[in-house]
Amino acid sequence: FMQRGLDSQTKKQLEEEEKKIISEEHWYLDVPDLKEKESCIIEERSFLRCEDLVYGRMSFKGFNPEIEKLMIQMNSKCKEEKIEEDDKMEADVSDEEMARRYETLVGTIGKKFLRKRDQCVLKGDDEDEDDEVEEGNSNTRPSKRAKKMFLKPQD
Amino acid sequence: LLCGPGLRRSGAGLLVTKCGLLRHRPGGGGAYWVDSQQKRYVPVKGDHVIGIVTAKAGDVFRLDVGGSEPASLSYLAFEGATKRNRPNVQVGDLIYGQFVVANKDMEPEMVCIDSSGKSSGMGIIGQDGFLFKVSLGLIRKLLAPKCEIIQELSQLYPFELVLGMNGRIWVKAKTVQQTLIIVNILEACEYMTAEQRKQALAKLSGN
Numbered sequence: 001f002m003q004r005g006l007d008s009q010t011k012k013q014l015e016e017e018e019k020k021i022i023s024e025e026h027w028y029l030d031v032p033d034l035k036e037k038e039s040c041i042i043e044e045r046s047f048l049r050c051e052d053l054v055y056g057r058m059s060f061k062g063f064n065p066e067i068e069k070l071m072i073q074m075n076s077k078c079k080e081e082k083i084e085e086d087d088k089m090e091a092d093v094s095d096e097e098m099a100r101r102y103e104t105l106v107g108t109i110g111k112k113f114l115r116k117r118d119q120c121v122l123k124g125d126d127e128d129e130d131d132e133v134e135e136g137n138s139n140t141r142p143s144k145r146a147k148k149m150f151l152k153p154q155d
Numbered sequence: 156l157l158c159g160p161g162l163r164r165s166g167a168g169l170l171v172t173k174c175g176l177l178r179h180r181p182g183g184g185g186a187y188w189v190d191s192q193q194k195r196y197v198p199v200k201g202d203h204v205i206g207i208v209t210a211k212a213g214d215v216f217r218l219d220v221g222g223s224e225p226a227s228l229s230y231l232a233f234e235g236a237t238k239r240n241r242p243n244v245q246v247g248d249l250i251y252g253q254f255v256v257a258n259k260d261m262e263p264e265m266v267c268i269d270s271s272g273k274s275s276g277m278g279i280i281g282q283d284g285f286l287f288k289v290s291l292g293l294i295r296k297l298l299a300p301k302c303e304i305i306q307e308l309s310q311l312y313p314f315e316l317v318l319g320m321n322g323r324i325w326v327k328a329k330t331v332q333q334t335l336i337i338v339n340i341l342e343a344c345e346y347m348t349a350e351q352r353k354q355a356l357a358k359l360s361g362n
Binding site for chain 2: 051056062067070
């Protein structure tokens with residue numbers, strides 16, 4: 001009689017029954033899963049990949065210059081790897097020169113940072129007015145002064 | 156390992172489905188295939204073919220490729236084609252394109268652009284010229300990396316050549332006579348030995 005407001009319990013029971021009916025109707029495979037054999041064989045149906053055929057459009061003796069350009073482009077795709085290797089060898093700057101420049105470069109940029117550090121240490125020295133520190137400073141100052149001197153860049 | 160046309164994988168072994176010579180290529184992981192001779196073309200994905208436009212059905216062209224079904228080619232599959240900028244293709248035109256879909260269950264589809272969107276030589280083949288049909292084995296021979304026939308022919312006079320994997324060749328030279336000479340040589344060189352071919356070419360270059 002009370003169809004509108006079914007109790008939660010009866011609702012649950014009904015749902016469970018429905019689920020059981022549905023799951024029984026589901027088909028299950030009794031056959032065990034077949035292992036897929038990993039095969040390294042690729043199947044292919046075109047002759048193009050097997051035989052390395054040339055591109056089909058050709059022109060000879062300048063009949064169609066666009067197609068002649070295409071021919072060179074297409075047929076050199078195989079040889080492109082060799083061409084790339086040659087380009088790497090002909091770089092503008094040789095490796096040795098690069099190494100030399102880099103050495104001096106690191107030195108000059110390093111000096112920049114040293115100066116900044118010197119400034120910080122100097123400020124710290126000014127704040128500290130201990131004798132020991134001053135002595136230490138006096139000892140270190142000449143060396144820092146030596147470092148502060150302008151050094152020619154080694155070209 | 157690549158198993159090419161004529162071979163099929165079954166279980167752990169290979170089955171041969173065509174008669175012919177078994178070829179082997181050692182490079183690139185090895186490849187085996189059966190070199191067979193036939194005249195009828197079966198559309199294969201990735202093959203470049205010459206097609207003849209037979210009908211225009213709305214946005215799609217029907218091309219005859221020599222297979223069991225006409226192939227379809229969408230008008231957007233050309234380089235630089237948009238909905239407003241349509242390619243100028245008429246019924247009876249020759250088109251050089253490649254297959255994008257080609258299996259025994261579906262109608263073959265062709266496109267005239269690369270995977271990168273460039274046409275790279277594909278598209279409508281120009282006016283004049285001569286189209287004829289040869290067997291598929293000859294096409295493969297002509298497309299081999301160093302083909303003597305093509306090298307010898309290129310010494311004769313300037314001409315243009317388009318080879319389709321469906322057995323169709325399109326030739327264009329300056330005069331009709333030169334075109335016909337090239338056509339005859341290409342048709343006949345299937346059954347000529349190298350010496351006969353050189354003799355024939357010597358006669359021609361003498362003339």
